[in-house]
Amino acid sequence: EAEVAQSPRYKITEKSQAVAFWCDPISGHATLYWYRQILGQGPELLVQFQDESVVDDSQLPKDRFSAERLKGVDSTLKIQPAELGDSAMYLCASSSTRGGRADTQYFGPGTRLTVL
Amino acid sequence: AQRVTQPEKLLSVFKGAPVELKCNYSYSGSPELFWYVQYSRQRLQLLLRHISRESIKGFTADLNKGETSFHLKKPFAQEEDSAMYYCALLSGSEKLVFGKGTKLTVNP
Numbered sequence: 001e002a003e004v005a006q007s008p009r010y011k012i013t014e015k016s017q018a019v020a021f022w023c024d025p026i027s028g029h030a031t032l033y034w035y036r037q038i039l040g041q042g043p044e045l046l047v048q049f050q051d052e053s054v055v056d057d058s059q060l061p062k063d064r065f066s067a068e069r070l071k072g073v074d075s076t077l078k079i080q081p082a083e084l085g086d087s088a089m090y091l092c093a094s095s096s097t098r099g100g101r102a103d104t105q106y107f108g109p110g111t112r113l114t115v116l
Numbered sequence: 117a118q119r120v121t122q123p124e125k126l127l128s129v130f131k132g133a134p135v136e137l138k139c140n141y142s143y144s145g146s147p148e149l150f151w152y153v154q155y156s157r158q159r160l161q162l163l164l165r166h167i168s169r170e171s172i173k174g175f176t177a178d179l180n181k182g183e184t185s186f187h188l189k190k191p192f193a194q195e196e197d198s199a200m201y202y203c204a205l206l207s208g209s210e211k212l213v214f215g216k217g218t219k220l221t222v223n224p
Contacts, residue, residue: 042202042214107160
């Protein structure tokens with residue numbers, strides 16, 4: 001069964017360093033999402049792509065976060081510089097389209113970021 | 117604004133007892149609601165969605181628009197149901213808004 005892949009699974013970095021996370025969605029899924037999940041909270045959407053285009057990045061802290069999906073397949077989320085408050089689980093999800101709307105979202109295993 | 121509230125952070129029941137995980141939402145449009153589950157050391161996965169009206173692993177959830185609720189229920193809890201449960205709402209922009217989650221523990 002196809003799954004969303006993410007790497008690395010764990011990342012420890014010092015504040016002010018740059019970090020990058022990678023996501024490979026399920027093949028054929030046009031919509032890709034990046035979520036941040038702080039301990040004790042539910043996931044919160046950071047950015048949503050439809051193919052290679054950003055659909056929603058209203059919650060992405062654009063002064064330090066960037067995301068791209070250049071060929072409309074895999075995606076990279078970058079933080080530069082990392083801050084202590086960025087410590088969280090970063091989840092990637094993907095979905096196909098049904099009836100013109102995004103279908104069920106399938107989640108990857110996440111990347112747990114710790115900023116020291 | 118869209119908001120999902122799960123009032124119970126923790127819920128503990130005994131095996132065989134009924135379980136109800138509460139979810140209330142705030143949304144001005146016609147909501148599409150989901151329950152996601154995360155078992156220990158596994159990824160977040162869809163449990164059920166209200167539009168399919170199906171029962172998964174014995175769980176059901178009914179959308180009550182009058183009370184703006186989408187509570188998850190199971191008549192007889194099993195130990196393997198122990199997990200984190202998240203209620204989520206799909207907005208018009210196809211954005212999932214999650215609640216903070218309820219950790220369910222089913223004791224033997």
